[in-house]
Amino acid sequence: MTHEQLYGVAPEGTWTAPGRVNLIGEHTDYNDGFVMPLALPHSTTATVSRRADGLVRVHSREIAGPPVDIDTATLAPGSVGGWAVYPAGVLWALREAGHEVGGADIHYTSDVPVGAGLSSSAALEVVTALALSDLYDLGLSREEISRIGQRAENGYVGAPTGILDQMASACCTEGHALHLDTRDMAQRQIPFDLAAEGLRLLVVDTQVKHAHADGAYGKRRASCEAGAAALGVPALRDVPFGELEAALARLSDEEIRRRVKHVVTENHRVERVTALLDAGRVREIGPLLFEGHASLRDDFEVSCPELDLVVEASAAAGALGARMTGGGFGGSAVVLVEEDAAEVTGKAVSDAFAAAGHTAPRIFTAIPSPGARRLPVR
Ligand code: GAF
Secondary structure (H helix, E strand, O other): HHHHHOOOOOOEEEEEEEEEEEOOOOOOOOOOEEEEEEEEEEEEEEEEEEEEEOOOEEOOOOOOOOOEEHHHHHHOOOOHHHHHHHHHHHHHHHHHHOOOEEEEEEEEEOOOOOOOOOOOOHHHHHHHHHHHHHOOOOOOOOHHHHHHHHHHHHHHOOOOOOOHHHHHHHHOOOOOEEEOOOOOOEEEEEEEEHHOOHHHEEEEEEEOOOOOOHHHHHHHHHHHHHHHHHHHOOOOOOOOHHHHHHHHHHOOOOHHHHHHHHHHHHHHHHHHHHHHHOOHHHHHHHHHHHHHHHHHHHHHOOOHHHHHHHHHHHHOOOOOEEEEEOOOOEEEEEEEHHHHHHHHHHHHHHHHHHHHHOOOOEEOOOOOOOEEEEEEEO
């Protein structure tokens, strides 16, 4: 169905926002730390036209049923459920931030896998906020659009997530990984042309669905905050890597100690990966990816058997590096391989899944793609 068939009017424009993988820097964003995502070619696209009556109607090609009506006048957390919670959350967050937004008809199409840890919800939030900002002349910056998406996620959807996914979707650029300091939001686009190096980054979607509105993610965040408080710092970002041992010695709670260790070492890994990429030593980031996975598995405890199996099977097949990506508890992993070993590695992972009795994984290549934008009229 086209926008016109659905709503009886032509769209005023088309906007798109991608999903992402995070190369390194996991569970660091809500600790004021560093992340390094890249945008995927998979994206969520929205055609939009304004309405005069203040009503917002949303429809997704991927979901059966008629458009969902969102009454912006009565919007409150809990007033909209199902997939429409994300656009509703964006409308709510825009209103909370004092932005005047009128009605709209919105038709979404998406090829970002849902529940795969590839930021399908951030893509939906960012494309909605960007389109409404353009159509209603809000003049929001990329950072403000990301904050609106995060506010929607935290205050409306009820998932206590950080800013990584929205900033990745809004700010990544083609051919680059984004080095982001989540404290001051300083960004640096780092050239990431793996094909030119004879390399490939595979994404392995384990098909184990994850969710962030449940308790485990929030518990990790609370432990990090408790750790920072016990150490007397505003955030774990403020614990220098060189002082990690001394900091750990001051923490009496064993679990918090491991959470702190992950965050501090992970921030350090982002900086080491950045230095290697800057020096053109791309292959050498591999061991840091393996190290990051072990830290997420053992110290932060957000992996799962399927993600661990991707990493183990890839390593056994000779991959340069591999790690889970995103929040964890399911979702996807990234695997860095020599281009000519991509097929063999993918097969080794699929075979290992079959042997373990797991659902077959979905495997594709991560090509660093453009961030959110308005598409030219065709
Ligand atoms: C999820 C969250 F949404 C991000 O904010 C981030 O914390 C990530 O998990 C872990 O790095 O994707």
